[in-house]
Amino acid sequence: MLTNKSNSISIFESATPVADTIVIIEKLTLIRECLSRCLGNETGCPIAAFPDIESWQEVSQHHHPLLFVVSIIGISKNDARIDEVVRRLEPSKNGAPIVILSDTDDVKEVTESLRHGVRGHIPTATGLDVAVKAIQLVLAGGVYAPASHFWTAQRPFPIVGSGEKQETFTERQFAVLDAVRHGKANKVIARELNISENTVKVHVRNVMKKLGAKNRMEAAILSSYS
Numbered sequence: 001m002l003t004n005k006s007n008s009i010s011i012f013e014s015a016t017p018v019a020d021t022i023v024i025i026e027k028l029t030l031i032r033e034c035l036s037r038c039l040g041n042e043t044g045c046p047i048a049a050f051p052d053i054e055s056w057q058e059v060s061q062h063h064h065p066l067l068f069v070v071s072i073i074g075i076s077k078n079d080a081r082i083d084e085v086v087r088r089l090e091p092s093k094n095g096a097p098i099v100i101l102s103d104t105d106d107v108k109e110v111t112e113s114l115r116h117g118v119r120g121h122i123p124t125a126t127g128l129d130v131a132v133k134a135i136q137l138v139l140a141g142g143v144y145a146p147a148s149h150f151w152t153a154q155r156p157f158p159i160v161g162s163g164e165k166q167e168t169f170t171e172r173q174f175a176v177l178d179a180v181r182h183g184k185a186n187k188v189i190a191r192e193l194n195i196s197e198n199t200v201k202v203h204v205r206n207v208m209k210k211l212g213a214k215n216r217m218e219a220a221i222l223s224s225y226s
Contacts, residue, residue: 021048022139023096026071035069037166042132043139044160053088060092067139068093071101073124082165084108086116097138105146107171113145125192169207176203179219 021103022045025040026032029051036047050056053070070085084125089098099120120138122131123146134144169177172193179189186200193200200226204216213219 005065020066021046022067022069022135023047023063023065024049024058024069024071025051025053026069026073026101027051028074031071035071037134038128039069039135045139053085057088057092065093065096067096067135068098069135070098073101073103074214082112082118083116086118097137097143099138110145114143119162121146169210172209173203173210177207177219178198180204180207181214183220 022039022043024032024035024039025045026035026049032049032051036049040046040047045066048056048065057145068089070089072085085100086098087194090130097119098117099122100118101122101124103124105121105123105125110121120134120143122134122144126134126146137144176189177195179192184192186197186204189200190197208214208219210214211222213220213222
């Protein structure tokens with residue numbers, strides 16, 4: 001058991017029985033312990049951390065879970081099907097909501113999560129503060145999905161450009177445009193979208209052309225969501 005003396009937060013590893021806990025399932029010890037410490041400090045809730053669902057199930061009768069944070073980071077899609085995760089947790093989750101941590105914000109995966117009753121889908125591109133707030137939102141009864149899910153859920157993407165002309169953008173162009181609107185540099189956009197800087201430049205040029213913009217600032221000003 002790890003105890004944070006500053007605020008009496010207790011973090012329980014594996015079999016230690018405790019009620020009203022946030023249950024974390026993450027196979028990697030370092031990530032599991034970091035998540036445990038962070039969520040324990042930020043939420044004030046006891047944390048029960050396990051390397052896999054089987055380890056949780058062995059002691060689940062001793063716990064009253066408030067929330068499940070299940071990491072599928074670094075796991076292939078074939079081994080981390082959302083419906084299978086939900087099915088395996090169902091007998092022991094006692095109605096507690098599930099939050100998924102994932103490598104991707106792919107719209108299909110996010111939609112699958114929500115369809116199967118997951119209350120939060122947090123990609124690793126999410127900042128720590130936002131991730132904690134998302135988990136707190138789910139604890140309070142809300143639902144969290146990355147903004148990109150809502151952008152990409154409807155296609156094509158209508159954007160009002162110069163002369164009130166409606167233009168359509170691909171999913172990637174839309175993501176790049178949004179990053180430009182937030183003042184992000186090409187290097188940052190490339191890292192966040194996992195593409196090369198040259199590809200970002202191509203997308204920016206195409207977006208500017210469609211909007212009739214002379215530069216990035218003008219593209220950000222001209223673009224607006226319908």
